[in-house]
Amino acid sequence: MKSLVLMPPLRYTSESAAALGVLYSLYEYGSEIHYVMTEKVYDNYFTTFPEKIVKPFLKSKEEKIKLIRGPLYSPFLDLIRIKNYTKKNHIDRVFNMYYVEYPIGMDVSYVVYPHSIIGYFKDFKLTYSRVKYPYLYTSRLLTKRIARSKNLLCSSNYIKNLMKNIGFDCDVVYPPVIPPENYETREKQNIVVGIGKFIPSKHWEEFIEIAKKVRQKNPTIKFKIIGGLNMIMYPSNEYYEKLVKLAGNDVELLTDVNEEEKWRALSSAKIILHCMREDNFGLGVAEAMYAGAVPIVYKSSGTWEDTIQEGKYGIGYKTIEEAKEEIIKIIEDEKTYKEYSEKAKQRATKFVIDEFKSKIIGIMDRFN
Structure with a gap:
């Protein structure tokens, strides 16, 4: 054939x-x-x-x-x-x-x-x-x-x-979800990641604002964005530079990393924060869930409805304050983190x- x-x-x-x-x-x-x-x-x-x-x-x-x-x-x-x-x-x-x-x-x-x-x-x-x-x-x-x-x-x-x-x-x-060959889990750290292209529809400004509020209360929590910059259809260095200024020392911006680097970052993170409003599915969120990260996503579209099934396999939020509180709770309560992490990994098996x-x-x- x-x-x-x-x-x-x-x-x-x-x-x-x-x-x-x-x-x-x-x-x-x-x-x-x-x-x-x-x-x-x-x-x-x-x-x-x-x-x-x-x-x-x-x-x-x-x-x-x-x-x-x-x-x-x-x-x-x-x-x-x-x-x-x-x-x-x-x-x-x-x-x-x-x-x-x-x-x-x-x-x-x-x-x-x-x-x-x-x-x-x-x-x-x-x-x-x-x-x-x-x-x-x-x-x-x-x-x-x-x-x-x-x-x-x-x-x-x-x-x-x-x-x-x-x-x-x-x-x-x-x-x-396509993990690397011989993928191994890593020791989890107090890291929150976001993943996606550096474009306005991803609402990275909100991600950064949430990060700043969380770090005001608990500065030991780190934030990273794994983002596509030059390897996307319509790259915007102007938008990226704006995000760099907003992020300051509160959010690390990683650009165009390869699969190995991406999975290394995902496997170290405890939380994946997703602020996009109209996402078809949220493959990056599903990958992070496979790696054991707890998804905290905006309550709309495919990431909320499909990927975490409206809160069954993760946490939804509507306001910046809600997201901040949920992040702090997951990071500071190991039992809650482990419960949500296991649910996330269970759900991610459906996407392999x-x-x-x-x-x-x-x-x-x-x-x-």
């Missing part, structure tokens, strides 16, 4: 983890794998991934199919190009792992976030003048038609409900790479 995978840029995102998980699953299934890389590969991203994850990518064949991203008519041209390639090269299955930028329905498509023209249309149309509305509405209607897949997967129940509201149904397959693989292989079996 021959499979073609439309890949996202490989960097620290849920899409990248899911795409590598699909390559791994297809390789284990025995498929011959071809892929289209839409953007560059960041070499640092691969340095410490397990061999079983890197090997399928290295063994796969890259195909040079020129795809267009941007204009509203681009999905139609991209669909034609992919259909022509698959017919000419006798491809059996096509996986679209970059649906957020290429809303093209394939045999299997994976939705981390829906494309703006179908998922966030009210905001999207504000960028167009009224004279272009007929073109915009026609493009949206046609895009929704070609965006339908034989098997549509999504990264969380939060995204599933969002897709349902715009007329799509999808099955939930959580992005995979082999769970992801079994679901992808189950989908492949349905084709036969």
Whole structure:
């Protein structure tokens, strides 16, 4: 069997983890794998991934199919190009792992976030003048038609409900947690970590404000942010420099670390603090939970609804004061920390790479 995978840029995102998980699953299934890389590969991203994850990518064949991203008519041209390639090269299955930028329905498509023209249309149309509305509405209607897949997967129940509201149904397959080979736990320290890109939607200003309030009461508690700066789609050094000034000596900012460094930081932390309001799932939170960190997350979206199941496997907050008090309680009460840590690790077993693989292989079996 021959499979073609439309890949996202490989960097620290849920899409990248899911795409590598699909390559791994297809390789284990025995498929011959071809892929289209839409953007560059960041070499640092691969340095410490397990061999079983890197090997399928290295063994796969890259195909040079020129795809267009941007204009509203681009999905139609991209669909034609992919259909022509698959017919000419006798491809059996096509996986679209970059649906957020290429809303093209394939045999299997994976939705981390829906494309703006179908998922966030009210905001999207504000960028167009009224004279272009007929073109915009026609493009949206046609895009929704070609965006339908034989098997549509999504990264969380939060995204599933969002897709349902715009007329799509999808099955939930959580992005995979991929720990390093021979991963070992470390002695926990009084450290609170945050993880994610250095972009405003992550609400790092709030993270820093919480850190300052906590440290005013207990200065032994350390805070770190594991963040993507240059290895993201729209890097902002200006925003990063603003955070550096705000953080002062209260929060350490780590930029573009490799997998080994990331997991070292996660395995030392007692708490993962997540301030984002609209997150599809929160893969970094799930990774920290696997490492035994207690999740304290803002009460909204996929991280709250899916990852910690509205407080069953972690703690939610709505105000800075609430977050401060919860952090201090977890750090200063060892019994409470251990109870929540065990719950977090229990929940994280549902997100490991082999769970992801079994679901992808189950989908492949349905084709036969």
